[in-house]
Every structure is written in structure tokens, then in C-alpha cells.
Amino acid sequence: MSARAISAVKGMNDLLPEEVERWRVLEETIRETTRLHGYREIRTPLVEPTPLFVRSVGEGTDIVDKEMYSFVFHDEPLTLRPEGTASVVRAYVEHALHTKEPVSRFLYVGPMFRGERPARGRYRQFHQAGCEVFGDPGPVVDAEMIDMLVGLMAKLEVGEVEVLLNSLGGAGTKARYRERLLAHLEPMKESLSQDSQRRLETNPLRILDSKHPQDQEAIAGAPSILESIDDEDRAHFDRLRALLDALGTPYRVEPRLVRGLDYYSRTLFEIRGKSPELGAQNALGGGGRYDALVEDLGGPKVSGIGFGLGLERLLLASKAKPGLRVRSVLIAPMGARAQTEALVIARELRALGIVAHVEGRGGSLKSMLRRTASVDAGVALVLGDGELDRGVVQLKELDAHVQRDVARAELAAEVTRFFGRGTTP
């Protein structure tokens, strides 16, 4: 303990076994829910060529401008993925998956990296689960996806949530709206916050969801994007709303919802939690349609829609509890001969699906049995030279405080029978 200990990188956390139990429950719930909707899991590298994100997420976004873990390795610019969609699109294009099926549905789960200042619910290495659908222009999938999210939130017991919905229109309307917005904002440039003045150049749409008090007046008077979208965009949006209404899936239209990635078009949504556990980071997930992205990344003209969920945040908000621990067998061997036999017994039990712990550290029987509590053992097996000579093992039923000798040959059957008749507390 004298050497200086090394600690984890700022904003990157260890997940200790106790927490991992909750993570597994969460991930299993997500996998099962998405599986029922036809999503299949895809796994892509954590590292991608830097241009992939620059081209998809977009220059001028906070993510690309200041949050990416980028580095050059052997002359190649690489980046630790800051989000999941770009990689999935890249893989979709690279493997020409559109030629194999008209519609593809993907689930991904894994770590993402953004160099932000850590806070509650915000980390530099964080985890997302996300879904992507390619080849279906909506709006039926849009509704189905949002409805799935709301259902998933309920299953995870995250409490009350709010779905914010907006439409950005297609590429054409987006550009047109951008001009209208600029025309409105330019004259009042001086009154805007510094961040927003900068965004006038880089990414004017982002000004809409600025929370700066200085910006509120300008934003309030700004033209609504929903009034700028064209007829087709509007028909898409109206149909989506009608579907959600019919499904009874609650949402709130938020014309100023913009979000931080450039590739979105038409449908845009965000799901916010109300749990006080979330602190200021209340966005549990968000996503939208990206009908031009696949083509922009060199693929076919295929539409797409997807979302990402923040696993850390879901865990903060979720009240779902991990299942009961599986009860186990603790084997306490006294002496060298017994230790060998303990390993053999453990092997037999594990082959039958029973969790077995061998107390191999020696010490007094008392100290070995003391560990029954921490491993949540239902049964302890004690064996020493006496038992070995008689060809038996002492079986202790811990809850019942009873013990008896069991013939070595019948041990596995006896333990199986014990667990079989239900010993869950």
C-alpha cells in the first residue's frame, strides 16, 4: 500500500458488482422490449474515423466542436464514438444491408464518450442503448417507436415522463427556416448571449433552445419552425400525432425542441424524466428521423429514424429492483484432504446449476461458516477427516438450523432436492 495508487480517468467510472446487477436488469428489459418490436442487436467498434462524426453529427455542434475524444494513430484521425447512430449507419452502408432486406431494425448498447464536465447523470464515458430503423419513412414507425419508449419507461419504473415532439421538416424546409430565423435574429444580435451570438454563425437553430435569460425575448418572437414546414412535412407530422393520440401515448408539441445533432429531419423527440434523482440532467433519451443521413454518408437513399437512451440516467430514475440473489452452497473443508474433496463436490454441484463456494482459505470452521451470510448460502457442507473416513458429508440447512450426515454418493441429489423444494426466503 505504499506505492501511489492510480485512479480512474475523470468522468469514467467503475461499475462494482452490486451496481452491475441493476445494469443487467436494465439491459435485459431493454433487450426484451426491443426484441418484441423486431430489433436485432448490432455491435460496432468504439473507435471510428473522426470524419464519420464530423460529417454526421455536424460541424458547429457542441459534440464535434469541443467534446470528442479524438486522436491520431499512425496518421489516421480517430475518435471514441460520442453517439451511436453514426456508427450504425456506417455499418449499414458498409455491409450494403439495404440489399438484404427492405427494412432493418437495430439495437445497440454500449459506452459513448464525450468530454464534458461530469455532473450527476452526466459522465465522460456513459452508456447508451439505442434503436435505429432504416428503410421506413414513417410516420407509422415514428409512432411505434415513441410508443415503445413510453412503454419501456413504464416497465423500468422511472416515474412520470414527458415526451416532447417537434418536426424540423425535410432538408429543404430546414434551410428555408434557417434563413427566416436568421432574418429575425440578426437585427437583435447585440442583445443575444455570447453563446448565441456565436451560434448565429455556426448553428442558428440551437439558439431556439437556449436557456439564457438574455435570449428569451428573441426566442419568444422567433418564427415557429412548425409554421415553416411544407405540406408533406406537415402531413407526416399530423399523421404521427393522430397515431399517438389514437394509441393514447401522451406527448407535448414543443416547436422549440431542436437537439444537438445536425442530421435530424422531420420527426424529433425527447423524453424527459421528472424524478428528482436526475438533477439537472433530465433527458432520459431522445431521437428523431434522419432521412438524408444514410445518403450523406455515402449510402443509398434510405430513410432512417432512431433514438438513444442514457443508461446511467435511467438507472438514477428507475425504481425497478434487481431480482433476488440466487442462493448458494458454501463448502467448508477442514484440512488438506477435505479441500481436495470440496473442489470435487463443488464441481458436481455446479454441473447441476447450483452456485457453490469453496472456503479454501483455511482457518477455523467458525470463520469459514461465518461467510454463509455474505454469499447468501442456503446450505453449508462441512467435511473433515471424520466425514471423509465415514464416506459422508455434513449438510447444514442454514435457515432451519438443522444438520445431518449425507452419504457422499447421495450428496448431489440431496442438495438438489433441498433447493428444488424452494428455499427462497
Place this chain on the structure above:
RNA sequence: GUGGCCGUAGAUCAGCUGGUAGAUCACCGGAUUGUGGCUCCGGUUGUCGCGGGUUCGAAUCCCGUCGGUCACCCCA
């Protein structure tokens, strides 16, 4: 990235206005020599985040730094 608050045993924390540290839990051992969880008794645990400064003397004051946290920002 900006500002506020915090940083003492593995964990949660106490330690007032400066005199080199404690509680609880956990852990280890014991309560007639091979029998747990409860109880009782005993024990270990710390470069008081790190570096520097003030001082005869600092966990206690000052500066810096790192980490955490809250808000801003951003989003998941």
C-alpha cells in the same frame, strides 16, 4: 468550459475558535479445543485528496492542484 460547495479509516461521518485523530458499519479474532446469521468482548484500519505557504506547532488558516458535487452550459 464558468461559478458555488465539499474532500478525515473499505463505507457513512464527527473532530468548536490551530497542539500530529475518533464513532458507527464493514472486516478479523474470541466467548471450553470442528459449527454461521443475533448477542457480548477484543482487535486492525488512516502519508486527515495532493503540493506549497503561514506558524514553535495545521486535519483545522492561506494559495495552488486534483477529484467529487450542485447550478450554468450541454445533452444521454
